[in-house]
Each structure stands twice: as structure tokens, then as C-alpha cells.
Amino acid sequence: MARRSGYSKVTPEVLLRAYSIGLFPMAESADDPRIFWVEPEMRGIIPLNDFHVSRSLSKEMRKKPFDIRFDTAFEAVIAGCAESTGDRPTTWINTTIRSLYSTLHRYGYAHSVEAWRGDELVGGLYGVSLGAAFFGESMFSRATNASKICLVHLVERLRNKGFRLLDTQFTTEHLKTFGAIDVPKAEYAKMLADAMESADLDF
Numbered sequence: 001m002a003r004r005s006g007y008s009k010v011t012p013e014v015l016l017r018a019y020s021i022g023l024f025p026m027a028e029s030a031d032d033p034r035i036f037w038v039e040p041e042m043r044g045i046i047p048l049n050d051f052h053v054s055r056s057l058s059k060e061m062r063k064k065p066f067d068i069r070f071d072t073a074f075e076a077v078i079a080g081c082a083e084s085t086g087d088r089p090t091t092w093i094n095t096t097i098r099s100l101y102s103t104l105h106r107y108g109y110a111h112s113v114e115a116w117r118g119d120e121l122v123g124g125l126y127g128v129s130l131g132a133a134f135f136g137e138s139m140f141s142r143a144t145n146a147s148k149i150c151l152v153h154l155v156e157r158l159r160n161k162g163f164r165l166l167d168t169q170f171t172t173e174h175l176k177t178f179g180a181i182d183v184p185k186a187e188y189a190k191m192l193a194d195a196m197e198s199a200d201l202d203f
Helices: 014-018 055-062 074-083 095-107 146-161 185-196
Strands: 002-004 024-026 036-037 042-045 067-070 112-116 121-129 132-139 165-169 179-186
Touching: 014 095, 024 095, 024 165, 024 185, 042 185, 055 146, 067 146, 074 095, 074 112, 074 121, 074 132, 095 121, 112 146, 121 146, 132 146, 132 185, 146 165, 165 185, 179 185
Parallel strands: 132 165
Antiparallel strands: 002 036, 024 036, 042 165, 042 179, 067 112, 112 121, 121 132
């Protein structure tokens, strides 16, 4: 993983510029206010035309276990992603990152997909929309399949809106079940440039 030194002052405008050239921010821990830029040698993406939903998940979705909403609780979603869990005792989402993405949300560039059960938020994901690209940042789940179903709805929305790139930053075994792949940095740069040629699409 290629890593670049952090900057003491990162504005929302700098953050958007970073995304447009293939960088994204991370922090060492939630307690460290500093961030650094990451540019992986192999970049994770989900090809929108090769997205795969398992039979078991499709079956669960037909039961409509959650009310799926968009952009109604962005702050709560990023807070959920920042929570420590048994599977994830530490997180890289610090106060600097939460503040930056909350500002991007107010500007219309950061978005959330949310799974609700009644009045309870039980899962979600958030990311950044720029040009014809969506950069997925993090997801969380407090109920079985909640984040997975949010991802399915995200991909459906991106397809319908004409997006061309879904960036996952890295691949995981979980994401690979949906069709996520690793692409070399040079190949990713071409995909990104193509997506950045578009005007900002409505999310």
C-alpha cells in the first residue's frame, strides 16, 4: 500500500481533489487527529455490470427485512461505522475524518445508504460521489445482512443514475462475494480519468 505523508490542514476542497486523482485519507486510529493519504498499488473496485448477489441474499431481500433510505441519517451512519465492535476493535475513522465527510455531505458530495427497522438504524454505508464515480468508505451492520442489502441498493442506484465506477479502495473476502476485484494502479487511473470526465451525477 503506497502511503503519502499527511497534511496538517485538509479542507473539503482538498479532499475532493484528492479523490479525483486517486488518493483517499485514513488515520492511524480514532484517537489520532492526523490523517495521511493512501494510494494502493492494487485498487479495489466492484464492476457495476458484474455485480453478483447470492441466491440466499436475494431470498432474504424478497422478505423486505429493512426500510432502505438514502441520506436521511448521514451523521448516524458515519458514527456507526466508527464504532468499535467485537470483529473490529479499532477504527481509523477519527474526528477529523468525521468532520470532513459531514461537510462534504452538506455540500452534496457525501452520501449514506441506511437500513432501518422501524425507528432503529441497523446498518448502513457511506461514501463520496464525484463525477461518474462513487468512492465507498465504510459500512456497518447491527442486524444480519443489513450492510449487504445497503450495498445492493447502492449498486442499483448507481446503475440507474449512470455511474461508471464504484471504488471500494481495497477488496475483502466479503466484497469479493459481490464481484469485487483488484486492478493495478495504472488501470485504475484510466477508469478514474474516464469517470472524472463526466459532470457530477445526481446521487
